[in-house]
Amino acid sequence: MALVEIDNISKNYQMGEVQVQALRNVTLSIEEAAFVSFVGPSGSGKTTMLNLIGCLDKPTKGKIAVDGKQVNDLDRKQGAIFRGSVFGFIFQAFNLFPVLTVHENVEYPLVMIKNESASDRNEKVLKALEAVGMLDQQNKRPDQLSGGQKQRVAVARALVTRPKLVLADEPTANLDHKTAVNVIRLMRDMRDKFNTTFIFSTHDPGIMEEAEIIHTLEDGQLTHSTPRPLNGKEGKNDSNI
Amino acid sequence: MIRIFKIAVRNLMRYKRRTLLTSLLITLGVLMVILFSGLSGSFKAMMIGQITDANLSQIQIHKKGYVSSMDSIPLNLNLNSKGYAKIEDVLKSNSSVDAWAPRIKLGAMLSNYSETTNIRLNAIDPEKEVKVCPAVGNRMTFGEKGQRKELIRPGEVILPDKLAKGMKIKQGDTVVLVANNKDGSVNGLNFTVAGITETVVGPQGKEGYMHIKDARTLLRMEQPEITEVAVRLNDFDRLDPVYEDLKSALGKFKNKNEKPAFEIHTWEKLSPFYNIARMIDLMSVSMKLIMISIVLISILNVMIMSVYERVREIGTMSAIGTTPGKIMALFLTEGFTLGLISIAAGTIIGLSGIFLLNIYKIRFSFGRNDNLLLEPSISFTELFWLAAIVLLISVFASLHPAYKASKMEPVDALRHV
Structure with missing residues (x-):
């Protein structure tokens, strides 16, 4: 059984008097440990797709199952609990908490969502920070970091709870090309290390090349899906972002 | 809970000037109530003592x-x-x-x-x-x-x-x-x-x-x-x-x-002084109502601003799995903490004021009684209730903004600019 199964979903938005169809009759499935990207121009439905998979929004029509659970009918609280147990999120604007240090930002899901003991938390946070190469920056605040460093912290925060699936909406849009490639490769390394499924959206051709499976969206429709074996192509992550 | 409290304190310190001004306003309200209660209570007790012990x-x-x-x-x-x-x-x-x-x-x-x-x-x-x-x-x-x-x-x-x-x-x-x-x-x-x-x-x-x-x-x-x-x-x-x-x-x-x-x-x-004593009690209640209004409006204002300024942050919290209850608890804790800091500061300054008034003895005349010495004091019970009222109002004032934050749809909040 696939980790994500999307069955004929559509999503409509009401913009004033106009109804916008963000997604139209999309059906696809994503296997565990996959490294998948949704690509397409602005307004093609990439963010909507990620929001629906991540239980941040509900489809107008169709069904979505994640990790074997139908997520269409989850209420606000159930949705939050499900997101906390299954997903990690990486955002375009990093969305780190400005009042918390790097260590505390990564620790946040373990405190507020997992209720783990202090010793367990510390061990997991240090491991996650080490994995993304940010251990030496753990006492800094987000405003003391570069864009690439912030996104590394965001990756660590997304992975610290060991989620089955990490969703990253345009994770490289605010980064220069070199940094962006390094962040994507870091994500792929984490997939290899933790066997976590990564789904990200991008409209940058250089970045989409890094994905193993590329789903292309145009005007809310899935136009084609391209498996791309990466054997021999991977470059090592450059942690000096 | 300690972590929520810690995060709440950090969030309050994010806008230092605003937090300081609000806290000062509440501190001032608490200080006024403590000084007024101390002085009026002392005056009342002294006059009642005069009436009951020396005459009636x-x-x-x-x-x-x-x-x-x-x-x-x-x-x-x-x-x-x-x-x-x-x-x-x-x-x-x-x-x-x-x-x-x-x-x-x-x-x-x-x-x-x-x-x-x-x-x-x-x-x-x-x-x-x-x-x-x-x-x-x-x-x-x-x-x-x-x-x-x-x-x-x-x-x-x-x-x-x-x-x-x-x-x-x-x-x-x-x-x-x-x-x-x-x-x-x-x-x-x-x-x-x-x-x-x-x-x-x-x-x-x-x-x-x-x-x-x-x-x-x-x-x-x-x-x-x-x-x-x-x-x-x-x-x-x-x-x-x-x-x-x-x-x-x-x-x-x-x-x-x-x-x-x-x-x-x-x-x-x-004794007709009973009516004066009632007036003093009424004025004391009025002072407390003014203080409650100050606390209510100040904290409500700060918390509303805090929620509007942190919509994306609330969206992030919700997206990564924070339940609505915990988001609400975080904002309530912020309001509570602001009240706690203010009541602590107000109580310390107020008690210091009462201490100073007792050192620099205040004498006054009432009717034909001259050279009456005011010895202001405030009971622990009254201080306890004052603190309880401030904290309760702080939480009450934070309720609506906290509820609003907890009810935000993460998808809308994340889109907020």
Whole structure:
């Protein structure tokens, strides 16, 4: 059984008097440990797709199952609990908490969502920070970091709870090309290390090349899906972002 | 919970100036309430002490109907010895009663042989009176040198200061008191002016004093009679429950018409200062309402701003799995923490202010009482309730913004710019 199964979903938005169809009759499935990207121009439905998979929004029509659970009918609280147990999120604007240090930002899901003991938390946070190469920056605040460093912290925060699936909406849009490639490769390394499924959206051709499976969206429709074996192509992550 | 508290403190410190200004405003409100409560409470307690310990007593018991006609000092509403004995039995059986004293109230003509005027007199048993009104002697000045054992002896009278001054009567002078008894016959006796008493606030504050035995002689009482029984309790704070107990016990005695034989009143019903005390209480409540408004509006404003400025952050919290309950708890904790910091600062500054006021002693005059010393204080109970109110209002003011934050849809919140 696939980790994500999307069955004929559509999503409509009401913009004033106009109804916008963000997604139209999309059906696809994503296997565990996959490294998948949704690509397409602005307004093609990439963010909507990620929001629906991540239980941040509900489809107008169709069904979505994640990790074997139908997520269409989850209420606000159930949705939050499900997101906390299954997903990690990486955002375009990093969305780190400005009042918390790097260590505390990564620790946040373990405190507020997992209720783990202090010793367990510390061990997991240090491991996650080490994995993304940010251990030496753990006492800094987000405003003391570069864009690439912030996104590394965001990756660590997304992975610290060991989620089955990490969703990253345009994770490289605010980064220069070199940094962006390094962040994507870091994500792929984490997939290899933790066997976590990564789904990200991008409209940058250089970045989409890094994905193993590329789903292309145009005007809310899935136009084609391209498996791309990466054997021999991977470059090592450059942690000096 | 400690982590939520820590995050809440960090969020408050994010906008240092705003948090500081809001906290200062609440601190000021708390400070005003503490100082006002300390000063007004001290003033009230002092005045009540003056009235009950130096003049009126805490509770008075009369024959039914006396208080409503007390201005005319009716002698036909005196209590006979049987009635007094019944009252004594009730007082003896109540362990909260510390002491009681009989009094005879009478009106008389006072003459210094050249001038004559009216005088109201309080005839007392001095030994019992000082137990009921321990400060009564403090109002009096005596002509004798050295310590005086008795407050008043038979054959002596103590005159109110204004009256003595107006009549040019000095301590040691002889005066004549002429009074009508309840049958209308007139009697006169010579008295030595033993002392002068200061006037105090209240209906009995301008009375002179004489010995109760002299009053019986002057009024030609064939049987001992008294006008009232003044009562003092072990614990003034238990005035109301003891009053109710005594009222209930005295209510069992009926007169010939099967109506209550006695009436009992606390000082509150007998002194006009009670209305001033009520006004002070009302002003104290008003101060607290103002403070509550300050806390409510300040914290509501800060928390609303905080939610609007952090919409994306709330979206992030929600997206990564924070439940609505925890988001709400975080914002409530922020409001609570702001209130906690402010009440702590206000209490420390307020108590320091009270301490300073006690060092730099404040004296004032009230009516004809000069050089009264204010000793402001505030009870732990009042401080506790003040803190509880501020914290409760802080949480209450944060409720709506916190609820709004917890109900945000993450997808909308993340889109917020």
